[in-house]
Amino acid sequence: MNMLKWFIKAINKINKGFLWQGKERANSGCCLVAWTKVTRPLDLGGLGIPNLEVMSWALQMRW
Template sequence: MSALQLPLGAIDKYDGQRRAFLWLGEDTVSGAQCLVAWDAVTRPLEQGGGGLVSVILQSRTTVCY
């Protein structure tokens, strides 16, 4: 839900930093250190996920007021 759609490369970098902070509190992380798939972490709590907001969905959603 933003005025501009973020490029996928920017979203990938941002999600990489969020993932690294969540699992290690560091700047980078490898796949072996991740305990749960990122798709599962960004699912809503009602669907058994971690409840984090998916940046891709948030960037692509438009809201008209």
């Protein structure tokens, strides 16, 4: 399953909106932490939210 870039961006936008504002979409400037830091594992100081682009790539490699 090859996830398109625009699809991943749309899902990330919804995730950001829910996390930062509790809404469907977040405006720019409301994010308190960079998204790359949020998607880190808990052990590395992130929130453990999976990075969909990396997860898609890993799933394709496994198949």
